[in-house]
Amino acid sequence: MANAAAAAHGKTLAAWSEAEIVEAFTRFEAQDPEPKGELDHTDAYTLLVAVVLSAQATDAGVNKATKGLFAAASTPAAMVALGEEGVARHIRTLGLYRNKAKNVVELSRLLLERHTGIVPEDREALEALPGVGRKTANVVLNIAFGAPTIAVDTHLFRIANRTGLAPGATPLAVELGLEARIPDRFKLHAHHWLILHGRYICKAAKPACGRCIIADLCRWPDKQF
Structure with a gap:
């Protein structure tokens, strides 16, 4: 978890401000206005x-x-x-x-x-x-x-904890934390943005911090550029 990682460096992560959260999701939206899931289906x-x-x-x-x-x-x-x-x-x-x-x-x-x-x-x-x-x-x-639900998979769970966006010990805790913090206008696409970000940028083993569009907002102590 994010705070556990931070503790290893002798500090506790500061919470994201409302303005920082808006800024992060504004960037995600600008980069990919209509994100889609990657599972093939027809209905x-x-x-x-x-x-x-x-x-x-x-x-x-x-x-x-x-x-x-x-x-x-x-x-x-x-x-x-x-x-x-x-x-x-x-x-x-x-x-x-x-x-x-x-x-x-x-x-x-x-x-x-x-x-x-x-x-x-x-x-x-x-x-x-x-x-x-x-x-x-x-x-x-x-x-x-089209419900504004947030599905927490392993990628989203990792990002929420690693970045300090919504730390939580369980997927449900992360889900509820994100629901409480993400502005309503971003909620429909929020989980897609975060899952895709975790799949292709903020990967578990080798995160591409140099290509991350929210790196300056991220609280992860081990981020590298």
Whole structure:
């Protein structure tokens, strides 16, 4: 965490001011006004399935697997008909593929049983589906339904702690911290900006501080230029 890293250097990170947060997200917005997620999908259902499959997998790996899967089954009814073995054949390159196949088929069955085959626009209903946690629900609500949710993945968790933007010991603590601090006008795209920043710039092992557009605002003691 950010303050843990700072403690190793004998200091505690100062909190970002409101003006600094606005400045950071203004820069993100100027650089990429309409950021997009990198999982291939055509509707809320295929997005939901792709996000469930993305656990402990890269978006590129998921996209390779879902190309064939969605060609074979792109609706809840078709996925149930395909069955666990059929789904597993398409996603065997992904980690935990058998458990993921089971979850995808069962969530598809429950969508038909509980929601007439339509992905619900409700976090509680989404989280009641197999394989769907808070992060997955937030991604679907944000991308499919335009809700200003913040989905905290490993990249966003790292950035929030490393930079001092919203330190937290758990993903939920980081999510709530970001929701409290990020101005409403930036919230729709906030998690996309931060996730992409963590994926390509503020990487875990070799962060590219010299190319970071918020380096002057960042509190990380080990940043390098």
